[in-house]
Amino acid sequence: MADLSKTAIDAAVAAALAAFAAAGSNAELKAARLAHAGDKSPLALANRAIGELPGPQRKEAGQRIGHARDEVRRALAAREAEVGAAELARRLDAERVDVTLPVSFAPPGAPHPISALIDLVSEVFVSMGWEIAEGPELEAEWLNFDALNITQDHPARATTDTLFVEPLDSHLLLRTHTSPVQIRTLLERPLPVYIVCPGKTYRADEFDATHVPVFHQLEGLVVDKGISLAHLKGTLDHFAKAMFGDVRTRLRPHYFPFTEPSGEVDLECFVCHGASVGDPEHPCRTCKSEGWIEWGGCGVVNPRVLKACGVDSEVYSGFAFGMGLERTLMFRNNAADMRDFVEGDVRFSRSLTGTAR
Numbered sequence: 001m002a003d004l005s006k007t008a009i010d011a012a013v014a015a016a017l018a019a020f021a022a023a024g025s026n027a028e029l030k031a032a033r034l035a036h037a038g039d040k041s042p043l044a045l046a047n048r049a050i051g052e053l054p055g056p057q058r059k060e061a062g063q064r065i066g067h068a069r070d071e072v073r074r075a076l077a078a079r080e081a082e083v084g085a086a087e088l089a090r091r092l093d094a095e096r097v098d099v100t101l102p103v104s105f106a107p108p109g110a111p112h113p114i115s116a117l118i119d120l121v122s123e124v125f126v127s128m129g130w131e132i133a134e135g136p137e138l139e140a141e142w143l144n145f146d147a148l149n150i151t152q153d154h155p156a157r158a159t160t161d162t163l164f165v166e167p168l169d170s171h172l173l174l175r176t177h178t179s180p181v182q183i184r185t186l187l188e189r190p191l192p193v194y195i196v197c198p199g200k201t202y203r204a205d206e207f208d209a210t211h212v213p214v215f216h217q218l219e220g221l222v223v224d225k226g227i228s229l230a231h232l233k234g235t236l237d238h239f240a241k242a243m244f245g246d247v248r249t250r251l252r253p254h255y256f257p258f259t260e261p262s263g264e265v266d267l268e269c270f271v272c273h274g275a276s277v278g279d280p281e282h283p284c285r286t287c288k289s290e291g292w293i294e295w296g297g298c299g300v301v302n303p304r305v306l307k308a309c310g311v312d313s314e315v316y317s318g319f320a321f322g323m324g325l326e327r328t329l330m331f332r333n334n335a336a337d338m339r340d341f342v343e344g345d346v347r348f349s350r351s352l353t354g355t356a357r
Contacts, residue, residue: 259299
């Protein structure tokens with residue numbers, strides 16, 4: 001049975017007050033509270049033992065223990081206020097800020113890698129005497145498909161690939177490529193035309209490491225007298241060197257409704273430079289030991305496209321090319337996941353652009 005004598009109760013109170021006074025931090029004070037004011041403290045055990053006393057002694061013991069516990073609680077509350085104030089003062093002193101120092105009111109950011117790449121590409125082509133052309137992202141179906149010789153039954157015109165705008169009979173859609181800008185240019189500007197069209201495009205694609213439903217394309221168009229496939233090859237070689245350094249390009253036969261002949265443009269692997277081809281002991285993960293990496297599509301402008309824009313294909317000819325800017329940036333900077341481009345993490349932008357503003 002707990003000792004309920006006045007001497008024992010006074011000793012428990014004195015021990016509690018001494019422990020509270022010795023505590024110099026919230027952690028130490030918490031330990032002292034559990035030891036002297038908790039459920040297993042001497043005073044708590046004495047309070048539970050009151051019920052075992054005979055009736056005449058119970059009242060006196062209850063008053064004695066009640067006064068003792070009140071004194072301990074008041075002492076604990078006062079010490080908690082003192083220790084809390086002291087710790088707050090120490091923390092404020094440690095975290096003190098010199099308000100006289102100059103500060104930046106906006107956190108440092110960085111240009112988005114795609115924006116920086118568009119600026120770089122624009123500089124490359126403007127230095128060649130080309131112009132930068134732009135157009136609306138909400139586009140007419142005729143400009144996006146029909147004027148480019150894309151037939152009504154072409155798979156690209158299905159709702160599984162293209163994002164049409166309701167009502168469907170409005171024949172409006174979110175452009176699937178920046179080629180409508182080329183059509184608008186041929187309809188509105190006098191010849192010759194030397195333009196490059198960077199901008200957003202939209203497809204009904206999955207959102208994964210290599211696909212996003214909103215991405216960026218760069219397309220170039222030249223229409224002039226005497227333009228041939230050789231001019232296209234020279235332009236692509238110059239553009240590839242500006243983007244990737246000393247690399248070669250090659251053209252593979254392909255089919256596009258808006259160019260004839262058409263081709264896929266490949267880049268010589270900028271990691272192995274073709275050395276991994278036929279060398280199983282030194283494979284290249286970038287090109288899968290093929291020596292070349294697909295970059296985009298190109299070709300000589302189809303005469304039907306020129307005719308749709310009111311251009312005499314007997315006098316004028318031209319070439320066009322297009323590639324994804326995200327893909328170009330992934331090649332340049334070894335970015336592995338296209339989702340990083342749209343998640344807004346400024347650390348990603350800084351790592352790819354290397355500049356902050």
